[in-house]
Each structure stands twice: as structure tokens, then as C-alpha cells.
Amino acid sequence: MKLTNDHKKLAEKVMKELPLYRENMRDGVPEEENFHIDQVLYRGDPRDPEDIMALAVRDDTFIMFSPLTPEKTPYNYPPMFGPEICTYDDLLFGPLEDGYDISFIQTDVHESIWADVGEDMARDNIQYPGGVQKYIAYCKENGITQAMLREKHGYTGIDITERKGEMQMVTAIITNQDKGSLKLELPMDKYKMACALDSIGIHKSSISSGADRNGISVQYTAGNDLGRHLLALFPEEVSLDDANKAADMVENAHPAVREDLEQYLLYDQIRCMEDLPKEINQMLIAASAAHETYYFPLTGKLWDDEYGEELKAGQRRIAANEDIIRERFQQYLDRDNMAAYYNDAGADKLLLADWGFEAVGEELYGTVSVYLTEPMTEEEESALREWISGQNSDGLGEGFEQQAIELDEYELYVSFWDSGKGYYIKNEAEMEDYLGISGQQMGGM
Secondary structure, three states: OHHHHHHHHHHHHHHOOOHHHHHHHHOOOOHHHOOEEEEEEEEOOOOOOOEEEEEEEEOOEEEEEOOOOOOOOOOOOOOEEOOOOOOHHHHHHHHHHOOOEEEEEOOOHHHHHHHHHHHHHHOOOOOOHHHHHHHHHHHHHOOOOHHHHHHHHOOOOOOOOOOHHHOOOEEEEEEEOOOEEEEEEEOOOHHHHHHHHHOOOOOOOOOEOEEOOOOEEEEEEEOOHHHHHHHOOOOOOOEHHHHHHHHHHHHOOOHHHHHHHHHHHHOOOOOOOOHHHHHHHHHHHHHOOEEEEEEEEOEEEEEEOOOOEEEEEOHHHHHHOHHHHHHHHHHHOOOOOHHHHOOOOOHHHEEEEEEEEEEEOOEEEEEEEEEEOOOOOHHHHHHHHHHHHHHHHHOHHHHHOOOOEEOOOOEEEEEOOOOOOOOOOEEHHHHHHHHOOOHHHOOOO
16 A cells, blocks of 8 residues: 555654664664664554654664654654563554554564464453554454464464454443342343343343342443443443343444444444444445345234233234334344344345335335345345244244234234235335335335
8 A cells, every 4th residue: 555655664764864773874784684664653644644653673672753753742762672661552552542543564573463462362451452453453454364474474372353352341240239249241141141130139131220229230341442432322321131232232243344333433433322223234234235125914913901802903003003013123122133143045145134114005014124245046045035934933023923012992913924825025026016016116115
């Protein structure tokens, strides 16, 4: 990249004017054995940076300087001696967390950086998690991999790009004044959470932050910079359920958007916790190269509590209550994106599977909008339809059809599944043919 070369060339030019470099030259030290540039960082616009910070190294001597304004930069240190004094926390991760970005790092330097980070991860001793995360993002974007370092530089440590999630984001500290307290590392499986809460006499996970009148309190702490920015999105009173969902959305974000999501959080581009799933879905949609919507019929039942009888809900009744059905479904959803539960043919192509509803004429239909990295083959699409049908009958849909939707006179129960022969899962083109309408009428009426 030209800008990287420009930054490095400028750093090399200024380095050769440094007193220690010139002294070595006068003493007859060959140029190839004199100081060389190990890394260059910059702050601001790479085309017109506010500052450039370069690291010159010779043996165990380090000089950090700014080629632009050496007298002003806070990192313009005198020569430093010995690797035990100059750690990557000082030289790299601290500045990255302070707002610098990487322009250049000498290839063989990555081996020792990875070794240091791996040891710190094993000891749970990451001092600048935001800086480490930015460095890992740089490695991913520039092909710095465990395999490359092993082949070219004999690296024998862990893959730090896969261990990033082990820097725990959020911890919930729950106290029951009668039964004791516990710490839960979020995100956590909801059934394991229920068992853990039960061990201190708490039988619900809807408990909110702060203390309640029953002597139960919840506090949240963050183990890294990403976690601290996530906590800033939490409202004053946030339930343990909602906090766990938010942590899960970030920790288990799809690889296609994970780095962008982390940058959005670290730079406070998400306003509140309610916006988090919307932003993630928009990122997934932007990352997709193909899209399809599948439709299925809805059926409903009405429960008359006064007379103790069940009635069939007609299509007009279901359509008339579209808004409250949508609201109840959003409350029920464990997560907005169901793609994580699809493990059949073409799973690697599926970015987003979003269940919802669409009104066409006087009927309300269930929908699944899927966004893909590339179109599925016929075999893959057939497997996807089978999965959608299975979710509607035995998974997501089975749970939702047991959720009462309170109306004035009745309780409405909506099902995504019907065992009759007329049940179908149709894509958009098939649905247009089925209804006999133009393509422009589908997809949002």
C-alpha cells in the first residue's frame, strides 16, 4: 500500500538523522547492522496523519520517535535498553488503545508479538484489550496467520485470532442476601444460568441490575475495553436475560461482521442496547451477496376464558392483529438471527435468517428472510426449506404457538405450522405465482 510505504520511508529518513544512528555510522557500523524500522503507527487520516510514531531497533536498543513532530509527540522517548523494559504493551498495544493505527510492522516481529499475547492470554493478563483487538484485526486483514508464522518464523504458540473471545467481556455478579452470591461469565447458556441461579435460591433470570426489595442484586463488570463499551449501552435497569443476549450477540457475531461490530462498539457508533440487533442485522445484510424470502401460511386459535372453549381464528382476525402479533413475537425471540442454528448443506453461506410477517391483501403470512454470501444450490435450498419447516413445527414455531396474545375478549394463539396437505414453504417467485400477483407487490406490503 502506497501510504504504508510513504509512512515507512519518512520514518527511515528521519531515523537516519537520529544522534544514535549517526554515531553508529561514524563508528563504522554498516548500514545493515544499524538501526532499522520495526513498526510505524499513525493517528488520524492516513493520507494526512496528525502524528506518526515509529520504532527503530538495533539489538536490545529501542528508539520510539515521531517523524512529523518529534518534539511534540508523547511517545518521543530517549533510547531504551533491554526487552524487559520495552514490552509490546508500551510499544504497540497502549498506543493502539490510545487511538493510533498500524501502518507497518516488520514481518518477523509478529512472531514475538504473538508469543507475548499468547502468554498473556493464558495468564488472563491482557493489559490493553482494545489494543490487542485492533492488532488482531490488522493481522486478519493482512494475512498474518498462525500457519504463516509457523512456516516462515518457527512460531509454536496458539492462534491468538481464535482465542480473542477468551478475554471475558462481561461478568454478572448476582447476590441473594439470604443465600450468597455468584459470578456468571456472559454470554452463558440459559439452562446453565438457570441452574446456577437456582443454587443461590433465585428462580428467574429476569432479575434487573441494582437491588430489589427481596434482597437480590445484580452488578455488571467488564473484563476488556469491548465489554466496557457494551456495558455503556445497558439501560440503568437491565435484566440478566437481556444482558446475556447482548453479550451473546457480540461474542458470537458472524465472522463476516465481527470486526466491524467491534469497531462500532469501541468507537461508540451504536446508541443503545435496543439498536444492537438492528445494527448487526444491517451489517449482515450489507455483507450479503444474495437474498431470498420464504413464505408460509399462519393459523390461529382463540381461547374464550369465560366459556372455557377454543375457537378457530380466521385469516381476517389474524391480519387485524398484525401489530400485536409482531410485538409478541419479538418479545418471545431468544435471538433475532436464527442462522446460528442451521447446520445443514450450505450453512457456510447463510449470514442471516430472520423470521417475520408480511401482509398481502387481507391475509398475514409468516416469512423468513435469508441473506447469503452467495446463492445456494438446489440441494442446499431444499435442505434450508426443510430446516425452516422443522423450525416452524418443532422449534421456534412450536414455542411461539404456546404464547398467549391478549385481546379484549380472547387469548389468540398463532401457529407457524399446519399438518394439513395445504401447508407450504414458498420462495418469493413461487408465492407470486401462487397468489397470481406481480412481483412488485411482494416484499413489504
